[in-house]
Amino acid sequence: MSRKIPVLEIFGPTVQGEGIVAGQKTMFVRTGGCDYRCSWCDSAFTWDGSQKPTPMAASEIMMELEEKGGNRFSHVTISGGNPALHAGIADLLELFRDKGIESAVETQGSFWQDWLLAVDDVTISPKPPSSQMNTDWSRLDTFMTRLSERQKGNHSLKIVIFNEEDITYAKQVHNRYPGVPFYLQVGNDDLENPDPAHLRDQLLEKYEWLVERIMEDEQLNHVRVLPQIHALLWGNKQGV
Amino acid sequence: MSRKIPVLEIFGPTVQGEGIVAGQKTMFVRTGGCDYRCSWCDSAFTWDGSQKPTPMAASEIMMELEEKGGNRFSHVTISGGNPALHAGIADLLELFRDKGIESAVETQGSFWQDWLLAVDDVTISPKPPSSQMNTDWSRLDTFMTRLSERQKGNHSLKIVIFNEEDITYAKQVHNRYPGVPFYLQVGNDDLENPDPAHLRDQLLEKYEWLVERIMEDEQLNHVRVLPQIHALLWGNKQGV
Ligand code: SF4
Ligand code: SF4
Numbered sequence: 001m002s003r004k005i006p007v008l009e010i011f012g013p014t015v016q017g018e019g020i021v022a023g024q025k026t027m028f029v030r031t032g033g034c035d036y037r038c039s040w041c042d043s044a045f046t047w048d049g050s051q052k053p054t055p056m057a058a059s060e061i062m063m064e065l066e067e068k069g070g071n072r073f074s075h076v077t078i079s080g081g082n083p084a085l086h087a088g089i090a091d092l093l094e095l096f097r098d099k100g101i102e103s104a105v106e107t108q109g110s111f112w113q114d115w116l117l118a119v120d121d122v123t124i125s126p127k128p129p130s131s132q133m134n135t136d137w138s139r140l141d142t143f144m145t146r147l148s149e150r151q152k153g154n155h156s157l158k159i160v161i162f163n164e165e166d167i168t169y170a171k172q173v174h175n176r177y178p179g180v181p182f183y184l185q186v187g188n189d190d191l192e193n194p195d196p197a198h199l200r201d202q203l204l205e206k207y208e209w210l211v212e213r214i215m216e217d218e219q220l221n222h223v224r225v226l227p228q229i230h231a232l233l234w235g236n237k238q239g240v
Numbered sequence: 241m242s243r244k245i246p247v248l249e250i251f252g253p254t255v256q257g258e259g260i261v262a263g264q265k266t267m268f269v270r271t272g273g274c275d276y277r278c279s280w281c282d283s284a285f286t287w288d289g290s291q292k293p294t295p296m297a298a299s300e301i302m303m304e305l306e307e308k309g310g311n312r313f314s315h316v317t318i319s320g321g322n323p324a325l326h327a328g329i330a331d332l333l334e335l336f337r338d339k340g341i342e343s344a345v346e347t348q349g350s351f352w353q354d355w356l357l358a359v360d361d362v363t364i365s366p367k368p369p370s371s372q373m374n375t376d377w378s379r380l381d382t383f384m385t386r387l388s389e390r391q392k393g394n395h396s397l398k399i400v401i402f403n404e405e406d407i408t409y410a411k412q413v414h415n416r417y418p419g420v421p422f423y424l425q426v427g428n429d430d431l432e433n434p435d436p437a438h439l440r441d442q443l444l445e446k447y448e449w450l451v452e453r454i455m456e457d458e459q460l461n462h463v464r465v466l467p468q469i470h471a472l473l474w475g476n477k478q479g480v
Contacts, residue, residue: 013455015465022262023423023464025454074461102462183263197441204440208473214265215253221314222342224263225255227469233448 003088006032006053008046008081010064011239013073017230019123019183020156021104026075027065029092034081035110038131040162040189045238046081058091062099077104078119082111090115106158109143110136122147122155123183126173128166130187137176144177156181161210162189171219184225186210196235203231243328246272246293248286248321250304251479253313257470259363259423260396261344266315267305269332274321275350278371280402280429285478286321298331302339317344318359322351330355346398349383350376362387362395363423366413368406370427377416384417396421401450402429411459424465426450436475443471 012027032046032053045051056064065076076096083089084107093115096103104121116122124147126140127133147155157180159170166187174182186206193199207227214220252267272286272293285291296304305316316336323329324347333355336343344361356362364387366380367373387395397420399410406427414422426446433439447467454460 013461015451015455021464023466025461025463025465071458072456072461200440200444201437204472211255211473215255216312218311221253221265221312223265224261225265226263227472229467232444232467232472233451 003086003091004055004057005061005086005088005092007056007061008032008051008053009239010061010068013069015229015233016075016077016104017228018185018226019106019158020154020181021075021077021121021123022226022229024075024104025073026077026104027069027073029061029065029076029078031078031080031083031086031089033085035085036082036108036127036131036133038127038133040131040160040187042188043079043081058088058095061092062095074100075102075104077106079106082107084111084113084116087113087115089113090118093118108133109140112143112146116147117150117153120153122153123158124155125158125160126169128159128161128169130162130166131160141176144180148180154181156183158183158185160185160187162187167213167217167220174220174223178222182223184210184214184220184223185228186225188228188231193235196233196237199235200232203227243326243331244295244297245301245326245328245332247296247301248272248291248293249479250301250308253309255469255473256315256317256344257468258425258466259346259398260394260421261315261317261361261363262466262469264315264344265313266317266344267309267313269301269305269316269318271318271320271323271326271329273325275325276322276348276367276371276373278367278373280371280400280427282428283319283321298328298335301332302335314340315342315344317346319346322347324351324353324356327353327355329353330358333358348373349380352383352386356387357390357393360393362393363398364395365398365400366409368399368401368409370402370406371400381416384420388420394421396423398423398425400425400427402427407453407457407460414460414463418462422463424450424454424460424463425468428468428471433475436473436477439475440472443467 009030016024034047102120106123109124249270256264274287342360346363349364
């Protein structure tokens with residue numbers, strides 16, 4: 001239990017805003033550090049040096065979760081940054097298992113960790129062209145194969161969409177891993193907007209665009225299109 | 241193939257707005273008739289005589305689905321009213337199976353049909369006190385037991401919440417069927433509001449109330465709280 005994890009924030013309980021566990025009551029542990037630099041990253045504070053992570057042992061994280069969440073949670077989401085950079089999360093997942101706590105992790109699929117096999121819900125979110133990042137397909141293939149071979153737990157794909165090129169990319173991902181539950185989400189390109197009501201209208205307008213775009217597309221049928229629930233509620237506020 | 245189904249509307253593709261398949265691209269078949277009369281029913285036109293259902297054979301429904309949806313769907317939601325009043329839906333599900341179309345059904349769990357065993361996602365939505373309806377628990381028990389014994393397909397519970405009494409009821413349901421994925425949804429008590437933007441603000445305000453209420457409750461941890469996506473997008477409009 002000696003491998004420390006760089007932690008940026010621990011908060012909750014709140015609702016999971018995205019993907020296959022959308023709406024789930026959960027605590028959040030946000031780790032620092034990312035191997036990507038997405039142009040529209042909505043958690044750039046995890047890697048741009050603006051906020052300093054605290055190195056914490058799994059047991060310390062567990063203590064803070066219990067301090068903040070009391071008996072009001074049975075689910076924890078580990079997000080980032082890219083949480084798959086940190087080997088120490090294995091220790092945290094062991095504590096969760098002992099306590100009967102369910103877990104979810106989101107990662108872009110660029111680094112593998114064996115502890116991913118112990119996560120109840122893994123969301124893989126490859127980044128489309130608008131992010132300015134390149135997908136290493138052979139790495140992603142290995143990642144997806146390992147997840148598909150495990151006995152228990154679910155995994156799903158989630159692509160954030162800003163434009164038509166991103167939709168083409170999404171099709172490529174969907175065709176490459178056809179059996180995997182597939183989520184599309186509209187991107188938030190107004191990260192500086194301090195007014196939740198205004199942001200909400202913008203996001204719903206874009207969501208409606210994405211819904212209409214997907215509805216007319218014969219190549220994207222087995223697909224789910226979701227809004228970002230937390231952004232609708234709380235705008236760009238951190239820690240909710 | 242002779243048992244006709246009373247159909248009120250067939251539309252789509254659109255997004256499923258609620259519950260475990262929220263966000264899914266789907267066609268809708270809405271059947272007429274309900275054994276309940278919920279005070280806040282948002283599809284009262286299915287049973288209050290204001291709209292007349294058309295009796296249709298499964299093959300006719302399938303034709304209209306294909307006419308409207310073309311190749312742009314692989315999922316159909318059968319909703320009501322209470323679709324479980326109609327034996328003929330068995331024929332429709334057979335057509336879906338032959339064509340590789342997935343299905344979802346929502347019902348309050350007051351009537352059983354063996355065809356429910358062939359549905360990919362069954363949402364059971366028992367009605368809380370605010371509806372003015374009474375739950376027949378022994379019927380619901382039988383219903384839940386039959387669903388839990390099937391080999392394939394998922395089922396989940398969804399309770400619409402208007403007030404504190406409804407939350408007490410929700411706990412009762414959650415404790416009675418603890419292993420079943422459990423969704424809470426805020427009720428829309430402004431069904432006459434013609435202004436989507438205004439309704440949207442109201443719904444998000446109520447959703448925020450429900451989220452906060454559930455977050456503080458130790459007895460509702462393994463729970464998902466979702467907004468009604470279609471109401472956020474399109475307000476009270478029918479057929480979207
Ligand atoms: S992978 Fe995620 S955390 Fe990393 S830069 Fe991209 S959006 Fe930000
Ligand atoms: S069970 Fe559903 S369709 Fe029937 S009255 Fe209640 S809300 Fe309306």
